[in-house]
Amino acid sequence: MATPSSGEPSPAALVESAKRAAAFEAVKNHFTPSMTHVGIGSGSTVAYVVEAIAAAMQEAGSNSCVFVPTGSQSRGLILAAGLTAIQYESIGEQQMLDVAFDGADECDADFNLVKGGGLCLFQEKLVAIKAKTFICVADFRKDSQQLLTTWPYIPIEVCPMASSYVIAALKALGSPDPQVRLMNTGTQSPGNVGPSPMKTDQNFWIVMAPFPPLLTSKDASAAGTEGKTTEGLTGKLWEVSQLASAIKSIPGVLDVGIFTGVNGPEAQAQEGQGGQKPIAAYFGMSDGTVKVRTADLKA
C-alpha cells in the first residue's frame, strides 16, 4: 500500500482536521457564551465541539452556561474542558436547551441521521429533543443521499434478555444478518467461550442491523410507495421513518439509532419542544473547507 510522502497528512489526519474544522465552524455559528443550557453529544467529533466552546467561553470570560451530556464519554469531555455538566434529569419540564451539538455516522439529503456507532444513541435522542435547535457536526465521510449507503448498519439499543427476540424480529423486517455487537478484544476470562457484548451507558446491548439503503420520504413519494416498503433490486426498500418506527415498536428495543421526523423549529410550530433532526449539518471536507447543509425551515 502506498504511504503518503513526508509532509503530506495521512488519511486519518485529514479526517481529524476535517472534524475539527466542522466543529469550530458550527460553534462559531450556533453557540454564544450568553446561552444558559447546551447539549453535548458523544463521539470523536464532539470532542472538537467542546474544545471550540471552551475557547469561546474563555475568550468571553463567561462561565454561566451549563452543559447536558449524552453519556459518560460526553460528560468526561465537558468536565475535562473545565465546563459545568448537569444531569439530564435536573432539567425542568419546560426548560429547553438553547442548542445541542452532536456527531453522526451518516446524514442523508433530508437530514435523517444514523447514530450509535460509538454505542451512544438513547441519551443523544433525549438531549436532541430537548433542544430548540440541534446541529450535526461530522466529516466528509458522513454526507450521503440515503442512509446506509456508506455506513453499514443501524445501531439498535436492546435489553440483553430480549436480544434474540429482537434479532428475529429484525430479520422479519428484512435485515439480512443482525448481530449483537461484541467487544473486539481477544481477552477471555476462564469459562468464557467468546467475546462479550459491548455495553451502553444503560448497560444494554447494541444490535447492528444491516438494511439496503433507506429511502427518504421524497424518494418514497417519487417511487409512489408513500413510505411503505417496496421491492428493490436488493430486496425490501424501507423509507427511513417507517423503518425507525417499525424497529422502535419491537418489544425489547430501548431505542433505534435513526434520528428522523421533525427538527426543533418544526416541533415548536406543532407546539412540541425539540426534534430528532438537525437544522444544519456541518461537514469538514478533505480540502480543509467546511460544507454546510441547512434545512429548509418552513415552520
Ligand SMILES: O=C[C@H](O)[C@H](O)[C@H](O)COP(=O)(O)O
Ligand atoms: O454512538 C455514538 C454517537 O452517535 C456518535 O455521535 C456517532 O457515532 C459519530 O461519532 P464520531 O464523531 O466519532 O464519528
